[in-house]
Amino acid sequence: MEYRKLLVAGFMLICLAIPVLSDDDVEIEVEDEEEVEEFEGRRDQMPPPEIEWENIKAVTKCRKRLTDDDTAGIHFVGKLASDGSIFYDSREDNVKDEWQSFPMGVGESIKGLELGILGMCKDEIRKVVVEPEMVKNGRHLFDPNDGKIPRGQKLIFEVELMQMGPNYIKGLPNMFKVYDTDKDNLLSHGEIKEYLIKDGTFGPDGPLVSKLAKEVIDKDDRDKDGSLTWKEFSGPKHDEL
Ligand SMILES: [Ca+2]
Numbered sequence: 001m002e003y004r005k006l007l008v009a010g011f012m013l014i015c016l017a018i019p020v021l022s023d024d025d026v027e028i029e030v031e032d033e034e035e036v037e038e039f040e041g042r043r044d045q046m047p048p049p050e051i052e053w054e055n056i057k058a059v060t061k062c063r064k065r066l067t068d069d070d071t072a073g074i075h076f077v078g079k080l081a082s083d084g085s086i087f088y089d090s091r092e093d094n095v096k097d098e099w100q101s102f103p104m105g106v107g108e109s110i111k112g113l114e115l116g117i118l119g120m121c122k123d124e125i126r127k128v129v130v131e132p133e134m135v136k137n138g139r140h141l142f143d144p145n146d147g148k149i150p151r152g153q154k155l156i157f158e159v160e161l162m163q164m165g166p167n168y169i170k171g172l173p174n175m176f177k178v179y180d181t182d183k184d185n186l187l188s189h190g191e192i193k194e195y196l197i198k199d200g201t202f203g204p205d206g207p208l209v210s211k212l213a214k215e216v217i218d219k220d221d222r223d224k225d226g227s228l229t230w231k232e233f234s235g236p237k238h239d240e241l
């Protein structure tokens with residue numbers, strides 16, 4: 001009798017344990033399925049085979065992965081592969097004092113670095129190894145004349161993706177017209193802000209969106225009247241209004 005009780009108890013334990021285990025399995029599968037749906041059509045945007053990379057910190061579930069249609073905001077440490085010495089650390093750069101942002105796919109950043117961060121999730125940390133022949137471009141990351149990018153050497157970058165945003169240079173037609181919703185041929189702070197809120201990349205209405213909109217205006221507002229004419233606006237626009 002005792003033996004049968006034990007058997008029953010054992011069986012019940014197994015029954016209890018199986019759903020617990022399979023629940024876990026199901027949960028993981030569901031997450032993966034969601035990921036596949038989210039990233040459909042973008043899965044090919046991972047680094048090409050010639051780029052050596054590995055995730056130091058992976059984010060398994062993210063709303064969006066970095067593509068070459070985005071602007072990337074990264075913090076990174078650049079090291080020489082030969083001796084591991086650091087030639088640049090964006091967190092230590094007191095001149096820029098912020099992460100580095102650049103539109104992807106238009107030669108603003110170092111080619112190998114740019115290819116190596118494709119497919120990253122926000123907050124992910126990735127190590128990217130860049131062979132000497134892929135240490136090209138990068139005019140936006142550093143001043144090309146200040147000698148900070150060691151050319152002709154194999155480099156290692158440890159990159160944290162801080163932010164993704166719309167790529168203002170690539171693939172966006174006439175942003176002047178997109179921004180100018182009241183069609184007065186001037187861009188106002190309010191119009192830029194309205195666009196950023198609708199876009200949603202930088203979150204809902206708040207200080208960040210306001211600040212970014214101000215930056216868009218201030219950067220080009222040569223006569224300091226608080227709005228941008230078509231001539232002042234340096235973003236993507238067609239040849240004429
Ligand atoms: Ca306007």
Ligand SMILES: [Ca+2]
Nearest residue numbers: 221225227228
């Ligand atoms: Ca102006």
